[in-house]
Amino acid sequence: MRSMKKILAGAVISVLSVGSLVAAEKVDLAKAEEIVSGRCFLCHGLEGESASPVFPRLAGQHAEYVARQLADFKSGKRKSDTMKPQAEELTPAEMKAIGVFFENKKFGGRPAKDAELLAVGKFVYNRGNQFTGLPSCASCHGPNGLGSPQLPRLAGQHPRYVEDQIKQFNKRERNNDNAVMHTVASKLSELETHAVAEYVATLE
Numbered sequence: 001m002r003s004m005k006k007i008l009a010g011a012v013i014s015v016l017s018v019g020s021l022v023a024a025e026k027v028d029l030a031k032a033e034e035i036v037s038g039r040c041f042l043c044h045g046l047e048g049e050s051a052s053p054v055f056p057r058l059a060g061q062h063a064e065y066v067a068r069q070l071a072d073f074k075s076g077k078r079k080s081d082t083m084k085p086q087a088e089e090l091t092p093a094e095m096k097a098i099g100v101f102f103e104n105k106k107f108g109g110r111p112a113k114d115a116e117l118l119a120v121g122k123f124v125y126n127r128g129n130q131f132t133g134l135p136s137c138a139s140c141h142g143p144n145g146l147g148s149p150q151l152p153r154l155a156g157q158h159p160r161y162v163e164d165q166i167k168q169f170n171k172r173e174r175n176n177d178n179a180v181m182h183t184v185a186s187k188l189s190e191l192e193t194h195a196v197a198e199y200v201a202t203l204e
Protein backbone atom coordinates (compact mmCIF):
# COMPACT_ATOMS: atom_id res chain seq x y z
CA MET A 1 0.00 0.00 0.00
CA ARG A 2 2.73 2.38 1.05
CA SER A 3 4.83 1.59 -2.01
CA MET A 4 1.78 2.05 -4.23
CA LYS A 5 1.35 5.56 -2.80
CA LYS A 6 5.02 6.28 -3.49
CA ILE A 7 4.68 5.12 -7.08
CA LEU A 8 1.57 7.27 -7.52
CA ALA A 9 3.31 10.31 -6.03
CA GLY A 10 6.24 9.78 -8.41
CA ALA A 11 3.87 9.54 -11.35
CA VAL A 12 2.15 12.78 -10.39
CA ILE A 13 5.49 14.60 -10.08
CA SER A 14 6.69 13.40 -13.48
CA VAL A 15 3.38 14.37 -15.13
CA LEU A 16 3.65 17.84 -13.56
CA SER A 17 7.22 18.39 -14.69
CA VAL A 18 6.51 17.16 -18.21
CA GLY A 19 3.52 19.52 -18.20
CA SER A 20 5.61 22.58 -17.37
CA LEU A 21 8.29 21.61 -19.90
CA VAL A 22 5.67 21.46 -22.61
CA ALA A 23 4.27 24.83 -21.50
CA ALA A 24 7.76 26.42 -21.61
CA GLU A 25 8.39 25.04 -25.10
CA LYS A 26 5.11 26.37 -26.41
CA VAL A 27 5.99 30.02 -25.78
CA ASP A 28 6.56 31.64 -29.17
CA LEU A 29 9.25 34.25 -28.48
CA ALA A 30 9.63 35.15 -32.15
CA LYS A 31 5.96 36.08 -32.25
CA ALA A 32 6.34 38.09 -29.03
CA GLU A 33 9.27 40.01 -30.53
CA GLU A 34 7.27 40.69 -33.68
CA ILE A 35 4.42 42.19 -31.64
CA VAL A 36 6.72 44.20 -29.35
CA SER A 37 8.81 45.61 -32.22
CA GLY A 38 5.60 46.31 -34.13
CA ARG A 39 3.96 48.60 -31.55
CA CYS A 40 4.66 48.06 -27.84
CA PHE A 41 8.20 49.43 -28.26
CA LEU A 42 6.82 52.89 -29.03
CA CYS A 43 6.03 53.33 -25.33
CA HIS A 44 7.70 50.46 -23.46
CA GLY A 45 10.94 50.27 -25.50
CA LEU A 46 12.33 47.25 -27.38
CA GLU A 47 14.07 46.04 -24.21
CA GLY A 48 11.20 46.99 -21.91
CA GLU A 49 13.26 49.96 -20.75
CA SER A 50 10.39 52.38 -21.58
CA ALA A 51 10.64 55.57 -23.55
CA SER A 52 9.34 58.01 -20.96
CA PRO A 53 8.64 58.17 -17.20
CA VAL A 54 4.88 57.86 -17.77
CA PHE A 55 5.21 54.40 -19.34
CA PRO A 56 6.02 51.49 -17.03
CA ARG A 57 9.24 49.60 -17.50
CA LEU A 58 8.52 45.97 -18.33
CA ALA A 59 12.13 44.66 -18.32
CA GLY A 60 12.46 41.91 -15.71
CA GLN A 61 8.75 42.00 -14.85
CA HIS A 62 7.24 38.59 -14.08
CA ALA A 63 5.76 36.83 -17.09
CA GLU A 64 2.63 35.70 -15.21
CA TYR A 65 1.99 39.22 -13.92
CA VAL A 66 2.41 40.76 -17.40
CA ALA A 67 0.07 38.18 -18.98
CA ARG A 68 -2.53 38.76 -16.25
CA GLN A 69 -2.44 42.54 -16.67
CA LEU A 70 -2.80 42.21 -20.45
CA ALA A 71 -5.84 39.94 -19.99
CA ASP A 72 -7.31 42.48 -17.55
CA PHE A 73 -6.72 45.40 -19.96
CA LYS A 74 -8.44 43.38 -22.68
CA SER A 75 -11.47 42.52 -20.56
CA GLY A 76 -11.62 46.04 -19.12
CA LYS A 77 -11.09 44.76 -15.56
CA ARG A 78 -8.04 47.05 -15.39
CA LYS A 79 -9.08 50.33 -16.94
CA SER A 80 -6.71 52.10 -19.32
CA ASP A 81 -7.74 53.93 -22.48
CA THR A 82 -4.17 53.55 -23.74
CA MET A 83 -3.72 49.83 -23.05
CA LYS A 84 -7.21 48.51 -23.90
CA PRO A 85 -6.75 48.82 -27.71
CA GLN A 86 -3.21 47.43 -27.39
CA ALA A 87 -4.41 44.26 -25.63
CA GLU A 88 -7.66 43.84 -27.57
CA GLU A 89 -6.40 41.43 -30.22
CA LEU A 90 -3.80 39.52 -28.19
CA THR A 91 -4.48 35.81 -27.59
CA PRO A 92 -3.70 34.23 -24.18
CA ALA A 93 -0.70 32.45 -25.77
CA GLU A 94 0.65 35.76 -27.10
CA MET A 95 0.18 37.42 -23.70
CA LYS A 96 2.19 34.65 -22.09
CA ALA A 97 4.92 34.86 -24.74
CA ILE A 98 5.15 38.65 -24.36
CA GLY A 99 5.46 38.12 -20.59
CA VAL A 100 8.38 35.71 -21.02
CA PHE A 101 9.95 38.06 -23.59
CA PHE A 102 10.02 40.96 -21.11
CA GLU A 103 10.91 38.84 -18.07
CA ASN A 104 14.13 37.83 -19.89
CA LYS A 105 15.19 41.46 -20.37
CA LYS A 106 17.51 43.16 -17.89
CA PHE A 107 17.47 46.77 -16.88
CA GLY A 108 19.29 48.35 -13.96
CA GLY A 109 18.01 50.88 -11.42
CA ARG A 110 18.69 54.59 -11.71
CA PRO A 111 20.65 56.71 -9.20
CA ALA A 112 18.54 58.82 -6.83
CA LYS A 113 18.52 62.58 -7.29
CA ASP A 114 17.75 63.43 -3.66
CA ALA A 115 19.61 61.52 -0.94
CA GLU A 116 17.36 62.67 1.93
CA LEU A 117 14.17 61.72 0.11
CA LEU A 118 15.81 58.39 -0.72
CA ALA A 119 16.48 57.75 2.99
CA VAL A 120 12.81 58.32 3.85
CA GLY A 121 11.80 56.02 0.99
CA LYS A 122 14.15 53.29 2.12
CA PHE A 123 12.72 53.45 5.64
CA VAL A 124 9.13 53.26 4.39
CA TYR A 125 9.97 50.44 1.99
CA ASN A 126 11.72 48.30 4.59
CA ARG A 127 9.85 49.25 7.76
CA GLY A 128 6.48 50.72 6.77
CA ASN A 129 5.10 53.23 9.25
CA GLN A 130 4.22 51.80 12.66
CA PHE A 131 2.48 55.03 13.65
CA THR A 132 -0.12 54.77 10.88
CA GLY A 133 -0.24 50.97 10.54
CA LEU A 134 1.42 51.00 7.10
CA PRO A 135 2.98 47.59 6.36
CA SER A 136 6.46 47.47 4.85
CA CYS A 137 6.55 47.15 1.08
CA ALA A 138 9.37 44.62 1.46
CA SER A 139 7.04 42.19 3.26
CA CYS A 140 5.21 41.57 -0.04
CA HIS A 141 7.39 42.89 -2.88
CA GLY A 142 10.60 41.44 -1.37
CA PRO A 143 13.64 43.16 0.18
CA ASN A 144 15.00 44.13 -3.26
CA GLY A 145 11.69 44.83 -4.96
CA LEU A 146 11.97 41.78 -7.19
CA GLY A 147 8.42 40.56 -6.52
CA SER A 148 7.23 37.08 -7.47
CA PRO A 149 4.94 35.58 -10.12
CA GLN A 150 1.99 36.78 -7.99
CA LEU A 151 3.46 40.16 -7.04
CA PRO A 152 4.84 42.76 -9.43
CA ARG A 153 8.51 43.64 -9.52
CA LEU A 154 9.06 47.25 -8.45
CA ALA A 155 12.86 47.38 -8.79
CA GLY A 156 13.97 49.96 -11.35
CA GLN A 157 10.43 51.19 -12.08
CA HIS A 158 9.92 54.84 -13.02
CA PRO A 159 8.97 56.88 -9.91
CA ARG A 160 6.29 58.74 -11.85
CA TYR A 161 4.53 55.48 -12.81
CA VAL A 162 4.77 54.13 -9.24
CA GLU A 163 3.23 57.34 -7.84
CA ASP A 164 0.51 57.27 -10.47
CA GLN A 165 -0.43 53.66 -9.68
CA ILE A 166 -0.52 54.37 -5.93
CA LYS A 167 -2.98 57.20 -6.66
CA GLN A 168 -5.07 54.87 -8.83
CA PHE A 169 -5.16 52.21 -6.09
CA ASN A 170 -6.11 54.82 -3.52
CA LYS A 171 -9.04 56.10 -5.60
CA ARG A 172 -9.96 52.50 -6.51
CA GLU A 173 -9.47 53.35 -10.19
CA ARG A 174 -7.24 50.30 -10.31
CA ASN A 175 -8.88 47.34 -8.61
CA ASN A 176 -8.37 44.44 -11.01
CA ASP A 177 -6.23 42.37 -8.64
CA ASN A 178 -6.84 41.43 -5.03
CA ALA A 179 -7.12 45.04 -3.87
CA VAL A 180 -4.56 44.76 -1.06
CA MET A 181 -2.87 47.79 -2.55
CA HIS A 182 -5.91 49.96 -1.84
CA THR A 183 -5.34 49.56 1.90
CA VAL A 184 -1.62 50.21 1.51
CA ALA A 185 -2.15 53.28 -0.71
CA SER A 186 -4.79 54.78 1.59
CA LYS A 187 -2.21 54.90 4.39
CA LEU A 188 0.61 56.52 2.38
CA SER A 189 1.15 60.26 2.84
CA GLU A 190 2.19 62.42 -0.10
CA LEU A 191 5.78 62.51 1.21
CA GLU A 192 5.91 58.74 1.74
CA THR A 193 4.55 58.14 -1.78
CA HIS A 194 7.22 60.29 -3.45
CA ALA A 195 9.98 58.93 -1.21
CA VAL A 196 9.17 55.26 -1.69
CA ALA A 197 8.84 55.75 -5.47
CA GLU A 198 12.28 57.42 -5.48
CA TYR A 199 13.70 54.45 -3.55
CA VAL A 200 12.30 51.58 -5.65
CA ALA A 201 13.65 53.23 -8.82
CA THR A 202 17.19 52.72 -7.48
CA LEU A 203 16.76 48.97 -6.85
CA GLU A 204 17.99 46.45 -9.41
Ligand code: HEC
Pocket residue numbers: 035036039040041042043044054055056058061066067069070079080082083086087098152
Ligand atom coordinates in the same frame (compact mmCIF):
# COMPACT_ATOMS: atom_id res chain seq x y z
C1 HEC B 1 0.83 54.50 -26.54
C2 HEC B 1 1.68 53.96 -25.49
C3 HEC B 1 1.59 52.47 -25.21
C4 HEC B 1 1.70 51.41 -26.10
C5 HEC B 1 1.87 51.46 -27.61
C6 HEC B 1 1.65 50.21 -25.28
N1 HEC B 1 1.52 50.53 -23.97
FE1 HEC B 1 1.46 49.22 -22.40
N2 HEC B 1 1.13 50.76 -21.09
C7 HEC B 1 1.02 52.09 -21.45
C8 HEC B 1 0.60 52.87 -20.29
C9 HEC B 1 0.35 54.37 -20.24
C10 HEC B 1 0.46 51.94 -19.21
C11 HEC B 1 0.00 52.25 -17.79
C12 HEC B 1 -1.51 52.01 -17.73
C13 HEC B 1 -2.13 52.54 -16.47
O1 HEC B 1 -2.15 53.74 -16.27
O2 HEC B 1 -2.59 51.73 -15.66
C14 HEC B 1 0.81 50.63 -19.76
C15 HEC B 1 0.81 49.47 -19.02
C16 HEC B 1 1.20 48.23 -19.50
C17 HEC B 1 1.34 47.03 -18.70
C18 HEC B 1 1.14 46.91 -17.19
C19 HEC B 1 2.47 47.13 -16.50
C20 HEC B 1 2.44 47.01 -15.01
O3 HEC B 1 3.51 47.16 -14.41
O4 HEC B 1 1.37 46.78 -14.42
C21 HEC B 1 1.71 46.02 -19.55
C22 HEC B 1 1.98 44.58 -19.19
C23 HEC B 1 1.80 46.59 -20.88
N3 HEC B 1 1.49 47.93 -20.83
C24 HEC B 1 2.14 45.87 -22.03
C25 HEC B 1 2.07 46.39 -23.32
C26 HEC B 1 2.19 45.58 -24.54
C27 HEC B 1 2.46 44.10 -24.55
C28 HEC B 1 2.04 46.42 -25.60
C29 HEC B 1 2.00 46.08 -27.07
C30 HEC B 1 1.06 45.09 -27.47
C31 HEC B 1 1.85 47.77 -25.05
N4 HEC B 1 1.85 47.70 -23.67
C32 HEC B 1 1.71 48.91 -25.81
C33 HEC B 1 1.30 52.61 -22.69
C34 HEC B 1 1.46 51.89 -23.86
Ligand code: HEC
Pocket residue numbers: 056124125135136137138139140141150151152153154161162163165166175176177178179180181182184188196197
Ligand atom coordinates in the same frame (compact mmCIF):
# COMPACT_ATOMS: atom_id res chain seq x y z
C1 HEC C 1 0.19 42.80 1.55
C2 HEC C 1 1.05 42.79 0.37
C3 HEC C 1 1.52 44.11 -0.22
C4 HEC C 1 2.15 45.15 0.45
C5 HEC C 1 2.45 45.29 1.94
C6 HEC C 1 2.48 46.11 -0.58
N1 HEC C 1 2.06 45.67 -1.81
FE1 HEC C 1 2.21 46.67 -3.59
N2 HEC C 1 1.19 45.19 -4.54
C7 HEC C 1 0.69 44.06 -3.94
C8 HEC C 1 -0.09 43.30 -4.92
C9 HEC C 1 -0.81 42.00 -4.66
C10 HEC C 1 -0.04 44.04 -6.13
C11 HEC C 1 -0.74 43.70 -7.44
C12 HEC C 1 -1.94 44.60 -7.57
C13 HEC C 1 -3.04 44.38 -6.55
O1 HEC C 1 -3.16 43.27 -6.02
O2 HEC C 1 -3.83 45.30 -6.28
C14 HEC C 1 0.77 45.21 -5.85
C15 HEC C 1 1.05 46.20 -6.79
C16 HEC C 1 1.82 47.31 -6.57
C17 HEC C 1 2.18 48.33 -7.55
C18 HEC C 1 1.81 48.30 -9.03
C19 HEC C 1 3.01 47.79 -9.81
C20 HEC C 1 2.85 47.81 -11.31
O3 HEC C 1 3.78 47.32 -11.97
O4 HEC C 1 1.86 48.32 -11.81
C21 HEC C 1 2.92 49.26 -6.92
C22 HEC C 1 3.52 50.53 -7.54
C23 HEC C 1 3.06 48.86 -5.53
N3 HEC C 1 2.39 47.67 -5.35
C24 HEC C 1 3.77 49.57 -4.59
C25 HEC C 1 3.84 49.23 -3.22
C26 HEC C 1 4.50 50.04 -2.22
C27 HEC C 1 5.24 51.33 -2.50
C28 HEC C 1 4.29 49.41 -1.02
C29 HEC C 1 4.72 49.87 0.38
C30 HEC C 1 4.30 51.20 0.78
C31 HEC C 1 3.52 48.20 -1.29
N4 HEC C 1 3.28 48.13 -2.64
C32 HEC C 1 3.12 47.29 -0.32
C33 HEC C 1 0.90 43.67 -2.63
C34 HEC C 1 1.47 44.45 -1.63
